[in-house]
Every structure is written in C-alpha cells, then in structure tokens.
Amino acid sequence: MYHHWRKWNANGSLEKIGEASIEAIQADLDLSELHLDGTHTIAKKGGHKVAYQGRKKAKTSNILPIADGYGYIVASTTIQAGNHHDAFNLKSHLQTAFKQMKRRGLVIAGAFFNADRAFDTKDARKVCFNHGLIPNIAENKRNRKKAKRGRPRLFNPEIYKHRFTAERSFAWVDKFRALVIRWDVKDTHFLGGNYLAFAMINLRHLLA
Numbered sequence: 001m002y003h004h005w006r007k008w009n010a011n012g013s014l015e016k017i018g019e020a021s022i023e024a025i026q027a028d029l030d031l032s033e034l035h036l037d038g039t040h041t042i043a044k045k046g047g048h049k050v051a052y053q054g055r056k057k058a059k060t061s062n063i064l065p066i067a068d069g070y071g072y073i074v075a076s077t078t079i080q081a082g083n084h085h086d087a088f089n090l091k092s093h094l095q096t097a098f099k100q101m102k103r104r105g106l107v108i109a110g111a112f113f114n115a116d117r118a119f120d121t122k123d124a125r126k127v128c129f130n131h132g133l134i135p136n137i138a139e140n141k142r143n144r145k146k147a148k149r150g151r152p153r154l155f156n157p158e159i160y161k162h163r164f165t166a167e168r169s170f171a172w173v174d175k176f177r178a179l180v181i182r183w184d185v186k187d188t189h190f191l192g193g194n195y196l197a198f199a200m201i202n203l204r205h206l207l208a
Helices: 002-010 013-024 090-103 122-130 157-173 187-202
Strands: 033-036 039-043 051-053 058-063 065-067 073-076 112-115 134-137
Touching: 002 013, 002 187, 013 073, 013 187, 033 157, 058 187, 065 157, 073 090, 073 187, 090 122, 112 157, 122 134, 157 187
Parallel strands: 033 112, 112 134
Antiparallel strands: 033 065, 039 058, 051 058, 065 073
C-alpha cells in the first residue's frame, strides 16, 4: 500500500484527482464568493515544513485552501511551516492559486474574496484587484488606537459571515483521521492526502 501511495504522490496522481474533481462539479460552483482560511495541523513525528506554532503549543504545518460559496475546495496553497503567520508569502500563494483557477476555466472576476484580518495586507488586496476580485478582508487594526486616515476600505459584513462555509469544509477534512494529526514525514505525502480529501468533499453530492 505504502509503495503505491509514494508513487501516486511522486507522479502527481493525487493532485490530478483533486483537479478532476473541480472539473466534474464546475457547473455547480458558486464563484461569486471565494473564502480563504488557514488550517494548522499538529505534526506528531515532525517532518518537512514543520515548525513550532505558539498558538497551538505544538509543531504544526499549515495549508490555505480556497473554497467557493458552497464550500467546495477550488484551490489550495502548498504546505508551509507552522512558525510562519498565515500571510507569509501570501502574494505568491494567491497569484498561483488564481492562475490555477483561471487555467481550469473558472471565472473568478467580480467575486468577493473573503478572508479574516490575518490576511489583511496590501499585497493581498493588490493581487485581488489585479485579478478582478473584490477583497472583502477584515481590517487588522494592528493595535492602532485611532482610526486609520483615508477612505474606509470596502467591507461587506454580511458577505463576510459566509466564511462559515469554509469552516464547514475544514470540519469535513477533519473527519479523515490521517489528516487530523499529521503523521507523514514528507510534505508531499501529507499534501497528497489533502488533495484526496478535497476531491471526496467536492464529489460528495455525486457519490451520495
């Protein structure tokens, strides 16, 4: 079993399964909203791209999936070590994710891009504007006691509440015992498991 698992990760088979699941449900996606959030996974055995995360008080790795309005996973970043904040290298992560979605034929221009205050950076907003998305990101006050000067940033609190769909998707991922706690030492193997879980989440209504 493990021999085939390594082979499928090495040749990109599991990633292709994730991509195929998106193509299979493309007509059912709600791309008027995209939700980004990070999920830290405790790594019991350590491994590649694993580091201590103070909030979890454990060594973790982090992945940033992007869900549509219904909670289907339409893209995700690669794994990064848990000692980095969620916005670490966010510009390149978002550029890669948006380009991937466009190559798959997903029309994301005009979509609201929901993210919490951890992702409130100039680069993130700029990437959204460059790809035609509307950044709906909660403002990070950064310990400011007075309101920031200038025109208030666009923020729709009602649409922001829809981020619950992404949290629901994470809850479904947590049903996979191999992903609740990371046991894989190689980051490619753990990422492959996530691709497989994303595909099963995306195809759940077809398999019912």
